[in-house]
Amino acid sequence: MADVQPIFDKVITGSGSLATELWVDLGAIPTGKKIFYGYATLVAEDKACQFELRANYSGKSAGTVADTDLFDWCSANNGDSNDRDLYWFGNIALLSVVGTGTEHWWIHIKSKGAAGIIDYIIRYQEY
Amino acid sequence: MGKPSGGGGATGSFTTTATGSGTAGIELWIDLGVIPLGYRYWIGFAQFSSIDKVLGFDLRPNLTTKGTGTIVNTSLVATASLRAGTSKTLDLYKGGALHTTTALGTGVEHWWLRLYSKSASLGSYMYKISYTLE
Numbered sequence: 491m492a493d494v495q496p497i498f499d500k501v502i503t504g505s506g507s508l509a510t511e512l513w514v515d516l517g518a519i520p521t522g523k524k525i526f527y528g529y530a531t532l533v534a535e536d537k538a539c540q541f542e543l544r545a546n547y548s549g550k551s552a553g554t555v556a557d558t559d560l561f562d563w564c565s566a567n568n569g570d571s572n573d574r575d576l577y578w579f580g581n582i583a584l585l586s587v588v589g590t591g592t593e594h595w596w597i598h599i600k601s602k603g604a605a606g607i608i609d610y611i612i613r614y615q616e617y
Numbered sequence: 618m619g620k621p622s623g624g625g626g627a628t629g630s631f632t633t634t635a636t637g638s639g640t641a642g643i644e645l646w647i648d649l650g651v652i653p654l655g656y657r658y659w660i661g662f663a664q665f666s667s668i669d670k671v672l673g674f675d676l677r678p679n680l681t682t683k684g685t686g687t688i689v690n691t692s693l694v695a696t697a698s699l700r701a702g703t704s705k706t707l708d709l710y711k712g713g714a715l716h717t718t719t720a721l722g723t724g725v726e727h728w729w730l731r732l733y734s735k736s737a738s739l740g741s742y743m744y745k746i747s748y749t750l751e
Binding site: 495496497498499501503528529531533534535536566567568569570571573575577579609611613 | 671673692693694695696697698699700701703705707708711712713714715716735
């Protein structure tokens with residue numbers, strides 16, 4: 491096969507635990523760049539969770555609903571995972587704000603009840 | 618960009634498959650083999666089945682120069698969690714939008730499928746991974 495030229499050449503992975511709410515800080519949006527979302531896999535290992543992909547509004551940096559814009563969401567049942575196609579063969583361009591050194595991007599996870607574990611993989615590019 | 622040709626004489630891009638089945642308790646590392654020296658594996662698609670209990674599946678190649686199946690010595694390139702009696706097919710190629718590869722082999726690195734569960738009782742699984750050498 492010939493060499494591919496992947497569009498989404500960066501990946502971020504991780505895991506965490508939560509009771510009712512967790513904000514996962516994916517880091518600062520690079521100055522002068524946007525986060526271009528490609529694909530995400532979101533895992534709820536042991537209880538039902540709702541996942542939200544959020545990024546700060548320009549000039550904001552806190553992981554709060556008021557300071558972030560919602561780009562995508564999904565729920566995963568106990569022991570299930572959800573694959574999100576955020577690109578749709580070029581039909582969708584989900585882009586964060588341009589980073590000024592302040593803004594971060596986040597996963598906001600919500601659930602009910604006892605502690606549970608989540609995992610994630612997000613494929614993206616800095617655009 | 619590598620793409621399969623269409624119509625008569627179609628050729629697949631990911632021409633090699635790794636398949637297997639067995640039972641898993643809390644954790645199982647399946648050694649998919651050594652990454653050939655000077656090459657890397659390019660992973661296209663993965664299909665996982667969890668037949669009778671909740672199972673998580675992680676596809677994890679070794680980091681460069683590492684050879685053991687442990688979290689710290691591998692990187693996560695694909696993941697899925699399946700409820701009992703379900704299967705999932707992961708598209709790790711997306712028509713060329715993704716390039717999901719292992720590290721370049723130095724003769725040491727393997728690639729692994731890690732299965733995990735909250736339950737120690739044995740549950741059955743199946744997998745098929747389509748890939749090619751790059």
